[in-house]
Amino acid sequence: MTIDEVGLADPSAKRVGREGSAGSEGSSLRGLVAGIVGRPIAFGSAIFLIAIILACLAAPLIAPYDPLHQNLSEAMMLPSPAHILGTDDLGRDVFSRLLYGGQPAFLGVLVGSLACFLVGVPLGLVAGYGGRKLDSVISAVGDLLLSIPSIVVILAILAVFNHNIAAPMATLGILTSGGLLRVVRAVTLEARDQLYVRAAKVSGLGPFRILFRHILPAVAGPALVQLGIFAGVALTLQAGLGFLGLDVPPPNPSWGNMIGEAAHVISNFPWLLVPSGGIVALTTLAFGLLSDGVHDTLSNARKAISIGTRRSTHAVRGVPARSQGAGADSEASTVEAPVLDIADLRVSFGAGKVAVAGVSLACSAGEIVGLVGESGSGKSVTSLACLGLLPGNATVTAQRLAVNGVDVIGFSERQFRDIRGSEIGYISQEPMSSLDPSFTVGSILREAVRRHEPRLDRRQREQRVLQLLAEVQLPSPEVTVRKYSFELSGGMAQRVCIALALAGRPKLLIADEPTTALDVTVQADILDLLRQLRDRERLTIVLVTHDLAVVADICERVIVLQNGKVVEQASTDDLFSSPQHDYTKSLIAATPNILVA
């Protein structure tokens, strides 16, 4: 990274705000230190930095030789017991010069960091807390500072104050404070709306008190991360200025001018490059790793996603299929084979978190089955397991998990991809966020049609897209194809999602809370649509929901889940008129105004 890159748009600013400060790992200094100690790489970096700073400060005490002492008879020697890092072209001990040379380096980092901190933090706090006008002015100034290529200003300053260490580093700090400002402002904005700050305001605390007491602690962590990044940048710049001969005047050593000297003898004695540049690289690395560690401590690291080779383990079933399957098949052969056939499904996430503990169910063609339960009952996990869309740390086992007669246990990602959209479709709860915001409705649907019906030409594909939109009863398909998801209402977006799910003509549709995020009037329309689609295409629909009113409206059969197990299965009429299980009874009791037909 170089000097102008410190003001990155930093995702951590958003993330920290969302986590809040209460309860997260880095909310106190003790928590932060514990977090660093628990992360070996960050901890190692911290130890390294402390060691090297102390060593450089203690140079007069521990350096084996005078850094300026020349001995031409011992020039350009590789490391030996007498000189553990060798000697330079004038016979001076490299190790001693490195120790002394670290002093201007760290002094520069300190001055720069202080300047950045003293400008960035207060301005960021004021921008975040002080109201819109102040915010826009300060943010504009910060962005302006970041737009200036700082190297030119620094060199201009050096033309005047040459061989000065503090001036250029302070300038760097001020110019790049825009990045720190941005982060502090973001955290302040987030913190300002937290309940505890509002409470403090209401109880009469003045703004300075609030800023100091309540907001500064939240800011401290992300500010530290930015400063860690800045330290690395500052060190590299300091070394660069030394390399150009613009910092400490020779013969005094600095890490930068040692690299410069190494450059002069590069043809004869390339070894000199290694200790001089190596120490700068290692120290910069340590700053970076430490600030990464602080960052991770503050916001939980993202889990791995399951695209590509990282997928959930759909393990092979525990009991041989033949013996079990024979019995089930003989029963099923008298009626049509079930579209969805699940026997003893178990899903767990990591050690001990069991989401589904032995679920068995079957749905036949043209049925609308409700999968009911409260949050955490395992209904969504069950449905996602059929699609192979569980996160990478899920372990899925079952005696049988068959979609249209094909057992998907042990399926690879590629095998799942073959059946998704063509055998089994899926719509989810949030239609607006379920459509890629960067592409038009038409673009997404065209790609889906191309995927499932590759032999169509462009005109046929376009017709199919319009047909799909008409099937979900969207009023003007030719207009809708050109729209983006943010231009649609919730109901329209859900219809588009249904069209997308049906593009590959699947026989089974999993609808995961399809109406929960919609207005009540729109809910009825969407449920009507689903019913019509079932009537027309003989579609099997598994409706996952916590809302018994929806079940009463559209489902013929209901399966009730509690804590990952099926507690009751019955037709809708039977379930509502004579519920057997206590849990079912309490669910019905908790739902107001169900009219049983």
Add this chain to the structure above:
Amino acid sequence: MTGLITRRIVVSIVVLIVVSFITFIVQSFIPGDPARAILGTTGTPQQYHELVKTLHLNEPVAVQYLEYMSHLLRGDLGSSLFNNEPVASQLLQRTPVTLSLLVPSTILLAVIGVVLGTLSVTAPRPIARIIDVFSLLGLAMPNFWLALLLVSAFAIAIPLFPAVGYTPLASDPVAWAIGLALPVAALTVAGIANVAKITRDGMLESLNSDYVRTLRASGFSSASIVWKHGLRNSGISIVTILGITFIGALSGSVYVEDVFALPGLGSLIVTATNQHDIPVIQGVALDFTLIVVVLNLITDVVYIMLNPKTRR
């Protein structure tokens, strides 16, 4: 859309003015007498007074600044205090050299950075790990040190590339490219790490989103999901980091030009700093800023194209 562009142009003009002002003010801090410094020990009192008059040295700073700006707007950037060469012509000569270094570097680091960043998310663990480590190392190494290491390895030990020097594109394209190989490599590495990191963050966010789950559930191929949908949605943050990295490369070019003795803007400003040649420093500062301003304009246009909300 025109509103955004107008705003950007206004900001750019402000930035240019600010930079010119800063470098101008800095000059007034130089101890001693500029006229005396130019004339040296030779020069009659007559010549001295003439020079003071020409340089407006006795007038208030504000007047001097206005004089400077009026010359600037006419394309007159003054002359080097050192060798009297007009600054403007030096800038014209040297800017293409610096751009020859910057533009290929930026393109390379964009492509390689995005690919590596995406692979670090989708590839199997060991490869992702290796990419992470390389990114970390790339960011930590000072680019001039990397340049020296490259010279030591590929120009001295194994004489594949020239250690110093520059061949203009017009006279010999092949030599131009070979001569730029090591400098571009040195400049690109740190930038790759930055772009890779932001791409990775953006891709993680996209690939964990609801709409990607819908695309997967609809049977879209992972190639399409990752490289078409995931990348497109990370587009804005990637373009942002590319802009920032370009500015970083601009600063880095100063060192790289020094190591490889490339006759560009960077080596010019370093020499000028050592010689306290203020008009040259001011000229290069403005030139750099102009490059940044043009880049920001391009970035803004790309933003507008990428974000469907602004196109409506």
